[in-house]
Amino acid sequence: MPDVAHQMDQLRQILPLIFPLLVLQLALLVLAIIDLFREERHVRFVSKPIWALIIFFVNILGPLAYFFFGREDA
Amino acid sequence: MSGFGLLLRKELLEQTRTMRLYVVAIVFALFAIVSPLTAKYLPEIIKALAGDQLSLVGLISTPIIADAVDQFLKNLTQFGALAAILLAMGTVATEKDRGTAAFILTKPVSRAAFLVAKLVAVAANLLVATVVAGVLAYYYTLVLFGSLPVGGFVAMCALLWLSLVVYASLTFLGSTLTSSAAAGAGIGVVFLVVTGIVSALPTVGRYMPETLVVPARALALGQPASDLAGPVAVNVAIVLAAVLLAWLSFRRQEL
Secondary structure (H helix, E strand, C coil), X not given: CHHHHHHHHHHHHHHHHXXXXXXXXXXHHHHHHXXXXXXXXXXXXXXXXXXXXXXXXXXXXXXXXXXXXXXXXC | CCCXXXXXXHHHHHHHHCCHHHHHHHHHHHHHHHHHHHHHHHHHHHHHHHCCCCHHHHHCCCCCHHHHHHHHHHHHHHHHHHHHHHXXXXXXHHHHHHCHHHHHCCCCCCXXXXXXXXXXXXXXXXXXXXXXXXXXXXXXXXXXXXXXXXXXXXXXXXXXXXXXXXXXXXXXXXXXXXXXXXXXXXXXXXXXXXXXXXCCCCXXXXXXXXXXXHHHHHXXXXXXXXXXXXXXXXXXXXXXXXXXXXXXXXXXXXX
């Protein structure tokens, strides 16, 4: 039990540092997915489902790669 | 400047529809978060990696709050200048190339309004991104190091924004003079290099956008910034001159 308390204490210490990053990651993910599945959106290099996987599974860099390189009129 | 309000609304809508506003703000935010974190933990990471084998370990000083401000200014001036060039490079050139500029100017709007609305929209985008970055950088600096004077930090962000608007306006001038976004970006980069070189010169150097970081840093740390009015006035004048030159060229161009 002291171990769990210690871990919770550590989590509480780093939470103020991690929380804004989590919000940013979530915002990027949502924006990228909304943009990707617009009907008029054309993408480059790989298909839309592959971009969706990249956006979902590559934290922060995935959505950024999509915004900078994936959109045809970017 | 007839039709300015309408054109500005159209430009701002374009910034949001293309997600440019959000993406630039989020990337600025990431740099803002990384800066104080790097200042705080990089010396510890180097020490942990080097162990006792690196004789330089003794030279690594304990991070202080000024390091966080330095990192923030360094990252945001470098990436911010790049973002300003990317945002402004196609503003006019792409619309001329696609023929949409000619179409819009058949409506009852002036060419001056067309130009100014575009630059104001880019400046607004950079302002939102700088505010987001400033808030996050302040928060992380507060958590990791302690508090900074809020007024000074806001003044630092304002100076940072002004320097980014200068890069954007010079690239915007390039974009107006040419018909290609790449050429506009090239002109922006040339101006960036030139102002970078001039900023190293003794007398005129302090009036360049790169050098605004010196008073910005002092203000953020609660120190007095000597001779702020001159450099600010010169940078505002550069923006106005770029807009004027762009208008003088654009009003005679055949679209």
